[in-house]
Amino acid sequence: MKLKKLAIAAVCAFVAGSVYADKKTTETTPAEDVNTYRDYFMKRFPGVPLEEYANGVYAIDKVSRDNWEAVEEFPPYEPMIEDGETMWNTPFANGKTYGSCFNDDPAQRKNYPHWDDARKTVVTLPMAINECRTANGEKPLKYKKGAIANLLAYMAYESRGQKPTAEIPNDDALAAYNKGKQVYFARRGQFNFNCASCHMQSAGQKARADILSPALGHTTGWPVYRSKWGELGTLHRRYGGCMKQMRAAPYKAQGEEFRNLEYFMTHMNKDIEFNGPSARK
Amino acid sequence: MNTDTKRRVFLKGSLAAGTVAVAAGAGLLAPQAVLAAWPEKAFTAKSSEDALSGAFGSAASETSEQIKIKAPDIAENGAVVPVTITSDIAGIETIALLSTANNAPLVALFNMGQGAAADVSTRIKMGKTGDVVAVVKAGGKMLSNRKSVKVTIGGCGG
Amino acid sequence: MAKSSIKIRAKLKGGVTTVKCLMNHPMETGLRKDKKTGNPIPAHFIQDVVAKHNDAEVMNAQWSGSVSKNPYLAFKFNGGASGDSVSISWTDNKGASESATAKIK
Numbered sequence: 001m002k003l004k005k006l007a008i009a010a011v012c013a014f015v016a017g018s019v020y021a022d023k024k025t026t027e028t029t030p031a032e033d034v035n036t037y038r039d040y041f042m043k044r045f046p047g048v049p050l051e052e053y054a055n056g057v058y059a060i061d062k063v064s065r066d067n068w069e070a071v072e073e074f075p076p077y078e079p080m081i082e083d084g085e086t087m088w089n090t091p092f093a094n095g096k097t098y099g100s101c102f103n104d105d106p107a108q109r110k111n112y113p114h115w116d117d118a119r120k121t122v123v124t125l126p127m128a129i130n131e132c133r134t135a136n137g138e139k140p141l142k143y144k145k146g147a148i149a150n151l152l153a154y155m156a157y158e159s160r161g162q163k164p165t166a167e168i169p170n171d172d173a174l175a176a177y178n179k180g181k182q183v184y185f186a187r188r189g190q191f192n193f194n195c196a197s198c199h200m201q202s203a204g205q206k207a208r209a210d211i212l213s214p215a216l217g218h219t220t221g222w223p224v225y226r227s228k229w230g231e232l233g234t235l236h237r238r239y240g241g242c243m244k245q246m247r248a249a250p251y252k253a254q255g256e257e258f259r260n261l262e263y264f265m266t267h268m269n270k271d272i273e274f275n276g277p278s279a280r281k
Numbered sequence: 282m283n284t285d286t287k288r289r290v291f292l293k294g295s296l297a298a299g300t301v302a303v304a305a306g307a308g309l310l311a312p313q314a315v316l317a318a319w320p321e322k323a324f325t326a327k328s329s330e331d332a333l334s335g336a337f338g339s340a341a342s343e344t345s346e347q348i349k350i351k352a353p354d355i356a357e358n359g360a361v362v363p364v365t366i367t368s369d370i371a372g373i374e375t376i377a378l379l380s381t382a383n384n385a386p387l388v389a390l391f392n393m394g395q396g397a398a399a400d401v402s403t404r405i406k407m408g409k410t411g412d413v414v415a416v417v418k419a420g421g422k423m424l425s426n427r428k429s430v431k432v433t434i435g436g437c438g439g
Numbered sequence: 440m441a442k443s444s445i446k447i448r449a450k451l452k453g454g455v456t457t458v459k460c461l462m463n464h465p466m467e468t469g470l471r472k473d474k475k476t477g478n479p480i481p482a483h484f485i486q487d488v489v490a491k492h493n494d495a496e497v498m499n500a501q502w503s504g505s506v507s508k509n510p511y512l513a514f515k516f517n518g519g520a521s522g523d524s525v526s527i528s529w530t531d532n533k534g535a536s537e538s539a540t541a542k543i544k
Binding site: 073074076078079082227230 | 444446448459460461463465507508509511513
Binding site: 319320324360361362363365380383384385387388389390391392393394395396397398400401402403404405406 | 459468470486487496497498499501504506507508510511513514515517518
């Protein structure tokens, strides 16, 4: 197991150049970042339309795509959407439902993550779900898998086709965006990697048997049923797993670092439709 | 001696299948009643030949291009390999699906009932690179085809 | 009635009914080990699947633990009419069973 991780890391390190990883993260504006980010992939994979990046590695690899399309014939996440719908419709002990926190509309994906100026923090959908629960006298759910992933699957399904609002309304929000960008490009862990080492510079290349997916579109399809997990998991679960593969201590799911990271990445993916839940290997 | 034993198993098998079709067609029996016992020997056999002998009484089959196997050339993840078997051979009674490189190669047996078309799909685990084999029993004949699938991430580990 | 863990889709086209279903089951081969304890995980998998169109059995399948977790099964049969029922039931090696019924669309 250790050996496999090392091998993946070694492959990444081998091809890691520097696109703009070494630039200071505050030197460029969000609009410039979006253009740089997108142009990079458009040049790297000519002919792949922007919206296709919602499908991760399946946008760029035919063989993987064939496997995936067969799985999508009857996707493994479908029962979880129904479980999530049941959660949405089941009242809390006080008689209220999730609808009371979300304008009675489960199609909320486009509104998250967003900058909450009163609290000076990025609010994600899983965080809003747990705040809804605690406000109604219920215990918060665990953030990585299980019930919250089911509810997110239902809400994501109802939101399919929406695009991120991805607004950065003021300087405080911009500061959170830049912190997220910092998390993305800061080198860390035993291998001294950043997220871009594998998912920009090495996207489409093989790390042993794995084809590294392009960073563009990475936030659109969550929650994801990963065959490797054999179950549904959340974006922050995957963030944590990625950091472990880099041999770095992962941040906490829904902690400030990952919420800022999600805010930054969602901004990079604006104009790409939300298409969760989805299936990955 | 050996051949006789195999032959007897085979005959018993086809006789049972005939009864199933009639009983099910008449709607007389609950599904549990018409099911043949799960063939443990076939499913625990370590080689494809033993598995087929356990299931059909014989491992001999002729290659037939009338059996089509759809499976990826390279499995994205050996834990989930999508496979579809189709055939236009008349009178198919049973389709056996095997993964030759697995510890126990026999993955599934599909017994065709009233009106069933030979067109089945499932997702299987493959431990390593090997062949996906479909063996069809039709009108007392055994026919087969195979497709090689490269597995880079094994589906049986833990 | 508790919600069944089997999801079924049945569609009629050109006189042929296509049935696709997804079952919820761990499908443990018995060969895997628990990552934390190192103990083998006992075999636990669906052995028998029966598919019926109204009361007639159209197919039955027998499986090993090599069918993927949360198994998928699709098959076709001739005939069937819109509104007819298709039922799927399974039994696993521990004797547990489930069944579900859907209407042909």
